[in-house]
Amino acid sequence: MKTKRPYTESFLKGLKTLTGVSYRKLESYAKDNNPLNVLEHPKALDVNDRQLEKIGLLKEIIASYNLLKSYEHEDKIKFTSPSQAANYFVPLLSGVKDKERFMVAFLDAKNSIIETQIMSEGTVSQAAVYPREILKKALDCSCSSMVIAHNHPGGGIKPSKADIEVTQRLIDIFTPLDIAILDHIIVAGIDYTSLRVDGLIPQNSKNRANYEPIRLGENTFKQNIENDDVYEKFVKEEGWQTELNAKLDDEMLANDNSMGGQKTGGIEEKHEIEEIEI
Amino acid sequence: MNKNKQYKTICLSLMRLLEIDKEKNSKIADYINNYGIVNFFENMRLMELGEDTQKKLQAVKDILLYIENVDSRQGGGPYEN
Numbered sequence: 001m002k003t004k005r006p007y008t009e010s011f012l013k014g015l016k017t018l019t020g021v022s023y024r025k026l027e028s029y030a031k032d033n034n035p036l037n038v039l040e041h042p043k044a045l046d047v048n049d050r051q052l053e054k055i056g057l058l059k060e061i062i063a064s065y066n067l068l069k070s071y072e073h074e075d076k077i078k079f080t081s082p083s084q085a086a087n088y089f090v091p092l093l094s095g096v097k098d099k100e101r102f103m104v105a106f107l108d109a110k111n112s113i114i115e116t117q118i119m120s121e122g123t124v125s126q127a128a129v130y131p132r133e134i135l136k137k138a139l140d141c142s143c144s145s146m147v148i149a150h151n152h153p154g155g156g157i158k159p160s161k162a163d164i165e166v167t168q169r170l171i172d173i174f175t176p177l178d179i180a181i182l183d184h185i186i187v188a189g190i191d192y193t194s195l196r197v198d199g200l201i202p203q204n205s206k207n208r209a210n211y212e213p214i215r216l217g218e219n220t221f222k223q224n225i226e227n228d229d230v231y232e233k234f235v236k237e238e239g240w241q242t243e244l245n246a247k248l249d250d251e252m253l254a255n256d257n258s259m260g261g262q263k264t265g266g267i268e269e270k271h272e273i274e275e276i277e278i
Numbered sequence: 279m280n281k282n283k284q285y286k287t288i289c290l291s292l293m294r295l296l297e298i299d300k301e302k303n304s305k306i307a308d309y310i311n312n313y314g315i316v317n318f319f320e321n322m323r324l325m326e327l328g329e330d331t332q333k334k335l336q337a338v339k340d341i342l343l344y345i346e347n348v349d350s351r352q353g354g355g356p357y358e359n
């Protein structure tokens with residue numbers, strides 16, 4: 001029988017953690033026997049009733065997992081709308097009350113999640129976002145697009161100027177690489193806002209790619225968006241809403257804001273794709 | 279196979295094995311029902327479940343990984359006619 005030592009150790013430690021059977025007993029048994037026999041013939045280890053019950057539960061979980069795995073094989077999580085993306089991120093961010101957490105879901109060409117990563121965590125009022133780290137992950141997993149998300153521990157749901165600026169900064173970096181930023185979800189408690197639904201996702205790069213860390217926070221800048229009047233004034237001044245709504249697909253808006261992308265969006269300023277020093 | 283029934287079964291088994299409270303179990307069950315068991319184990323570290331629960335879930339994951347990666351039935355040549 002072939003075994004891989006690191007896996008075996010983790011397996012035995014896992015058994016110890018879950019069942020309470022001593023590691024020494026397990027290790028000693030595994031020297032001359034198939035470790036999997038612990039699950040099939042636990043009485044060989046002289047376990048007590050409680051440990052036996054735990055092993056039984058573990059076997060049930062393994063059996064169910066293997067069965068479900070084969071049925072789930074094709075069930076990758078796919079984002080087809082902002083609400084789906086939000087429903088994915090809300091459970092992951094709503095419970096985080098003591099810090100800002102910035103996450104990215106890296107998606108394939110069909111908008112299925114390749115992987116999701118916590119890219120940074122900060123204090124209760126702010127976090128730093130490191131574009132180089134996001135770039136590394138994006139290139140590693142060969143993603144086609146991404147959805148970014150973070151939480152507002154303070155509970156305010158309106159995007160701050162910093163939230164919008166970080167989105168623009170990432171678009172500046174990723175659009176030339178043909179990687180779309182589909183949405184930026186902000187979670188506050190169990191509520192959320194989608195910058196795409198709000199018409200605040202820039203369609204084009206605006207500036208040269210800037211890889212410096214970005215400070216992100218509800219109250220990072222004085223010009224925080226506190227109420228609807230200030231919010232609309234800010235949006236109008238920046239020219240975001242008019243430009244973006246004009247470019248949004250009418251059909252997309254009509255069909256419950258199904259996810260669009262930036263792949264067909266042009267780049268206003270042509271950037272040479274510089275060699276990126278990582 | 280009734281997938282929902284299997285989800286219910288695995289959630290119940292996890293609750294009993296990990297000895298977790300109803301609130302945590304409900305969180306886990308919601309996630310599994312929405313995103314599946316494979317995605318749950320891939321993303322479980324992203325859920326705020328407490329250190330102890332995370333440790334036990336990691337133990338389950340390590341066991342599942344071992345079973346996936348260690349095949350005790352290797353060997354034997356191709357069928358010959």
